[in-house]
Amino acid sequence: MILTINNRTHEVDAxxxxxxxWVLRDLLDIKGPKFGCGIGSxxxxxxxxxxxxxxxxxxxxxxxxxxxxxxxxxPEGDTLHAVQAAWVKHDVPQCGYCQSGQIMAAVALLRDxxxxxxxDIDDAMSNLCRCGTYPKIKAAIKDVAGV
Amino acid sequence: MGRIAKYTRRxxxxxxxxxxxxxxxxxxxxxKPFPNPLEGMVGAGxxxxxxxxxxxxxxxxxxxxxxxxxxxxxxxxxxxxxxEELDVDxxxxxxxxxxxxxxxxxxxxxxxxxxxxxxxxxxxAESARNVFGAMGKFVALQSTGGSSATIDAYVKLRESGAAxxxxxxxxxxxxxxVGVDRLTTGGAMVHHPDGRSLTYGELAQDAAKLxxxxxxxxxxxxxxxxxxxxxxxxxILDKVTGGRIYGIDxxxxxxxxxxxxxxxxxxxxxxxxxxxxxxxVDGVTQVxxxxxxxxxxxxxxxxxxxxxxxxAQALAPVWEDAPYPPDSAGLMAMYDAALDAKAxxxxxxxxxxxKALQSAPESDVFRAEYTVPYLAHSTMExxxxxAQFSDGQLTVWIGTQAPGVAQMxxxxxxxxxxxxxxxxxxxxxxxxxxxxxxxxxxYAAALAAKTGGKPIxxxxxxxxxxxxxxxxPMAKGRFAAQLAPKQTHAALPRAIxxxxxAPSIVASLLTRTFPxxxxxxxxxxxxxxxxxxPISWQDSRYSAHQVEAPVxxxxxxSVGNSVNGFFHETFMDEVAHQSGLxxxxxxxxxxxxxxxxxxxxxxxxxxxxxxxxxxxxxGVGQGFAMTLSFGTxxxxxxxxxxxxxxxxxxxxxxxxxPGQVLDPANFKTQIVSGIIYGLSAAMMQEITFAxxxxxxxxxxxxxxxRMAQCPEIEVELLENAAKLGGAGExxxxxxxxxxxxAIFAASGQRLRDLPFGNTVDFY
Ligand code: FES
Ligand code: FES
Numbered sequence: 001m002i003l004t005i006n007n008r009t010h011e012v013d014a015x016x017x018x019x020x021x022w023v024l025r026d027l028l029d030i031k032g033p034k035f036g037c038g039i040g041s042x043x044x045x046x047x048x049x050x051x052x053x054x055x056x057x058x059x060x061x062x063x064x065x066x067x068x069x070x071x072x073x074x075p076e077g078d079t080l081h082a083v084q085a086a087w088v089k090h091d092v093p094q095c096g097y098c099q100s101g102q103i104m105a106a107v108a109l110l111r112d113x114x115x116x117x118x119x120d121i122d123d124a125m126s127n128l129c130r131c132g133t134y135p136k137i138k139a140a141i142k143d144v145a146g147v
Numbered sequence: 148m149g150r151i152a153k154y155t156r157r158x159x160x161x162x163x164x165x166x167x168x169x170x171x172x173x174x175x176x177x178x179k180p181f182p183n184p185l186e187g188m189v190g191a192g193x194x195x196x197x198x199x200x201x202x203x204x205x206x207x208x209x210x211x212x213x214x215x216x217x218x219x220x221x222x223x224x225x226x227x228x229x230x231e232e233l234d235v236d237x238x239x240x241x242x243x244x245x246x247x248x249x250x251x252x253x254x255x256x257x258x259x260x261x262x263x264x265x266x267x268x269x270x271x272a273e274s275a276r277n278v279f280g281a282m283g284k285f286v287a288l289q290s291t292g293g294s295s296a297t298i299d300a301y302v303k304l305r306e307s308g309a310a311x312x313x314x315x316x317x318x319x320x321x322x323x324x325v326g327v328d329r330l331t332t333g334g335a336m337v338h339h340p341d342g343r344s345l346t347y348g349e350l351a352q353d354a355a356k357l358x359x360x361x362x363x364x365x366x367x368x369x370x371x372x373x374x375x376x377x378x379x380x381x382x383i384l385d386k387v388t389g390g391r392i393y394g395i396d397x398x399x400x401x402x403x404x405x406x407x408x409x410x411x412x413x414x415x416x417x418x419x420x421x422x423x424x425x426x427x428v429d430g431v432t433q434v435x436x437x438x439x440x441x442x443x444x445x446x447x448x449x450x451x452x453x454x455x456x457x458x459a460q461a462l463a464p465v466w467e468d469a470p471y472p473p474d475s476a477g478l479m480a481m482y483d484a485a486l487d488a489k490a491x492x493x494x495x496x497x498x499x500x501x502k503a504l505q506s507a508p509e510s511d512v513f514r515a516e517y518t519v520p521y522l523a524h525s526t527m528e529x530x531x532x533x534a535q536f537s538d539g540q541l542t543v544w545i546g547t548q549a550p551g552v553a554q555m556x557x558x559x560x561x562x563x564x565x566x567x568x569x570x571x572x573x574x575x576x577x578x579x580x581x582x583x584x585x586x587x588x589x590y591a592a593a594l595a596a597k598t599g600g601k602p603i604x605x606x607x608x609x610x611x612x613x614x615x616x617x618x619x620p621m622a623k624g625r626f627a628a629q630l631a632p633k634q635t636h637a638a639l640p641r642a643i644x645x646x647x648x649a650p651s652i653v654a655s656l657l658t659r660t661f662p663x664x665x666x667x668x669x670x671x672x673x674x675x676x677x678x679x680x681p682i683s684w685q686d687s688r689y690s691a692h693q694v695e696a697p698v699x700x701x702x703x704x705s706v707g708n709s710v711n712g713f714f715h716e717t718f719m720d721e722v723a724h725q726s727g728l729x730x731x732x733x734x735x736x737x738x739x740x741x742x743x744x745x746x747x748x749x750x751x752x753x754x755x756x757x758x759x760x761x762x763x764x765x766g767v768g769q770g771f772a773m774t775l776s777f778g779t780x781x782x783x784x785x786x787x788x789x790x791x792x793x794x795x796x797x798x799x800x801x802x803x804x805p806g807q808v809l810d811p812a813n814f815k816t817q818i819v820s821g822i823i824y825g826l827s828a829a830m831m832q833e834i835t836f837a838x839x840x841x842x843x844x845x846x847x848x849x850x851x852x853r854m855a856q857c858p859e860i861e862v863e864l865l866e867n868a869a870k871l872g873g874a875g876e877x878x879x880x881x882x883x884x885x886x887x888x889a890i891f892a893a894s895g896q897r898l899r900d901l902p903f904g905n906t907v908d909f910y
Contacts, residue, residue, distance in 0.1 A: 015429055015430075018451075018453050019453065022451060022452055022453035025452070026404060026451035026452050026453065027451060029398055031389065031391040031396040031398070032388070032389025033389070034389075034393075034395070034527075034528070034576070035395065035452075035529060035606070036527055036528075036529070036609070036846075037609045037845050037846050038456070038608065038609060038845075039609075039845050039846070039847060041845065041846035041847055041850075042527070042846055044527065070389065071388060071389035072388070072389055074388075075388065080387065080388070084387040084388065087387040088379075088383055088384070088387055091379060091380060091383065091812065091816070092387075093218075093380070093383065093386035093387065094218035094219070094220070094816065094820060095217055095218025095526075095527060095528070095574075095575060095576050095577045095578075096218065096382070096385070096386030096387075096390075096392075096574075096576070097218075097393060097527040097528045097576025097577060098527050098576075099386055099387060100389040103387065121854065122854055122855035123855070125854045126853055126854065126855070127853075127854075128527070128846060128850075128851060128853060129527070130525060130526060130527040130577050130579075130824070130851060131218045131527070131577060131820050132819060132820040132821075132822070132823025132824060132827075132852070132857075133820075134823070134852075134853075134854045134857040135819060135857065135859070135860055136816075137854065138854070
């Protein structure tokens with residue numbers, strides 16, 4: 001089957017029910033989306049599918065319905081996406097393992113709600129961070145939004 | 148904020164020594180030093196001065212950091228120690244993980260394993276710490292844990308930087324024919340008063356031939372340019388771009404993928420397993436038996452991880468019955484029995500608490516019992532390791548807190564010499580104490596032995612990870628205090644008698660890590676956080692009742708302090724209320740020892756920033772707790788709002804005193820992280836047993852705090868403590884007690900058993 005990932009097309013030979021996460025990581029060597037739980041709970045595997053925030057461990061590769069964006073697709077050349085730049089400015093990551101998922105969720109939130117309230121952030125950012133970077137994530141999102 | 152240093156992953160890319168190449172000179176301040184492992188790694192034009200620094204002729208300066216980065220910012224802080232004395236800025240250096248070698252042993256971690264309070268500098272305490280420290284060198288534990296990395300490095304790494312700078316200046320002085328005292332450094336160069344300069348790189352080869360001083364003078368604090376200031380994390384760019392830096396991101400040509408299915412009942416194996424069904428899964432190539440000191444079970448080898456996971460499910464093994472009480476209630480009965488039996492040992496204490504409590508009228512005695520459950524570490528990155536066994540050599544790539552131990556045990560498993568095993572330490576998606584265990588590298592090695600020389604990455608499922616942890620022990624505390632006679636107004640309590648039932652973590656660790664070594668002596672972790680706290684009593688006793696429970700237990704962020712911080716600080720809150728005193732003012736009055744000054748200051752400060760004395764609406768409450776752990780004194784106030792019914796944690800104020808703050812922003816971040824970790828456990832986490840196995844498996848039944856539940860957290864730092872304390876763990880111990888005490892203040896409901904979520908609802 002043919003997948004479009006970060007504006008490039010890839011031909012993959014995978015079982016239909018193989019989750020997109022493992023297709024990305026093990027077959028295409030795209031390591032930004034991380035494995036955390038495999039049950040759609042933690043969000044470490046978050047990517048955008050046709051713009052929709054998607055937990056890629058829960059989407060069978062045969063059901064991928066549009067182009068996929070992973071964190072590798074965010075920067076424009078050498079320039080970080082505004083959300084990534086805010087993450088650097090606020091020194092958000094600790095172990096960093098959840099952060100590709102957090103950043104993808106924040107990118108989608110800020111696209112849909114350019115000036116989110118605390119409640120909007122709480123609702124949209126349900127990804128788990130075991131290091132407890134939530135206060136910094138919130139500050140970085142507000143910084144990008146200018147709120 | 149400082150500038151960002153370059154950050155390399157030489158080891159990760161598998162380039163290693165050959166690609167770098169060089170020249171070496173020894174500088175050590177230990178009497179019988181271990182060899183400098185960088186000597187074998189230097190390339191043409193490069194010089195090494197000690198196990199931490201290589202300087203190239205082109206003035207590239209590489210700092211090798213011996214501790215593992217798991218999110219605590221240690222690579223940045225340790226690099227800053229060397230850079231400060233070498234007199235170079237962050238943008239003039241490259242930071243990288245050191246190789247695995249005995250030169251990097253962690254003395255501080257074992258020193259604080261000795262059974263004395265951290266403020267105790269008595270002769271006995273010091274000599275015990277020295278004996279434990281020497282043991283660290285003996286077994287050469289290059290480990291990261293016990294919040295000890297910075298303490299271990301504080302003098303060692305600054306001396307390394309200073310000594311390297313001194314020989315560079317001496318080399319310049321010789322070349323120019325001037326005295327060293329006329330020369331200055333800066334910008335990775337040595338400067339002549341007439342304006343000439345030589346780069347460190349131009350001097351490195353000469354300098355490396357000189358004998359470095361063994362105890363060079365260190366800069367006074369007032370001259371620090373990097374230390375004491377907040378730095379950007381050296382690895383930040385990787386962490387916002389999905390960088391392939393973690394063990395789980397390992398990719399090698401021809402690599403296979405695997406997973407493990409280990410017995411969920413400890414110490415037993417399988418009765419049967421459907422290997423044919425596993426092999427029938429598309430992509431599964433082999434099912435192998437595993438038997439090590441850490442468990443029995445199976446490994447699945449496949450062409451990708453998903454196939455391995457499906458194969459694991461198809462295998463559906465039937466396991467032997469557990470040879471121990473199969474459920475949580477049965478295990479708890481062992482604790483009650485231990486508490487009723489004679490104490491295994493006591494630590495600290497003064498006077499005769501037993502007599503004081505016996506002779507006091509029962510109306511003046513307050514008693515309470517507390518429990519905490521087993522807990523899993525639940526690191527964000529599931530456990531994994533990659534291994535390759537070919538030509539009698541094993542290479543392991545793993546995010547580990549103890550590479551030296553992994554090396555030793557993997558060599559034993561495969562029957563090869565230790566020097567035939569290379570361990571590359573990779574970045575970790577969280578450690579919290581779990582990633583020092585040997586099971587992960589052992590299983591990877593066991594599978595690598597079956598692949599005909601191909602590398603294999605072994606990834607555990609989240610369920611496998613949760614059900615085969617080395618748990619924070621379950622524990623039970625039986626506390627009693629003699630209060631002042633009822634008629635005396637606002638008088639202080641007089642005596643405390645503490646009994647804690649818990650297993651020995653050290654004994655559990657030794658059986659799986661060094662099976663030959665008997666676990667002698669007392670495991671202070673049973674009482675850590677209860678004894679040796681900054682509190683004065685007329686009489687006090689702290690008794691450990693060691694439980695021989697079958698569940699593997701290990702180091703979980705803040706270890707025994709996470710247990711006793713909750714017990715002791717909840718009890719003290721109860722004692723204050725029983726005595727008709729405010730918890731903070733009572734504690735301020737119980738500091739009759741000049742060494743307790745830091746406690747006075749953190750309590751005063753936390754009361755101030757939390758506006759502790761101001762009245763709050765009904766249904767809103769504040770709770771206080773304080774624990775001294777890993778040399779850092781921490782006071783916390785939690786505020787909850789229960790006006791809508793469920794408990795909403797709205798605020799946390801924390802004041803921490805580690806003696807010396809090397810990187811304020813990172814230190815605060817660590818305290819915040821420790822608080823969230825502790826609150827998560829207090830709210831909702833418990834590992835329970837049925838049928839001899841753990842019932843929880845994934846984040847649906849073992850979750851942690853999410854964004855919507857996260858309070859506002861404010862941290863202040865003080866520097867009154869006499870000794871340097873740790874950062875990664877001390878934020879955790881007071882969190883649960885402060886939360887429970889806040890719930891009591893808001894509702895009048897006293898919670899003595901964790902997690903609180905079993906009794907009250909959280910927002
Ligand atoms: S791995 Fe997909 S949500 Fe956790
Ligand atoms: S930064 Fe470690 S899990 Fe989020």
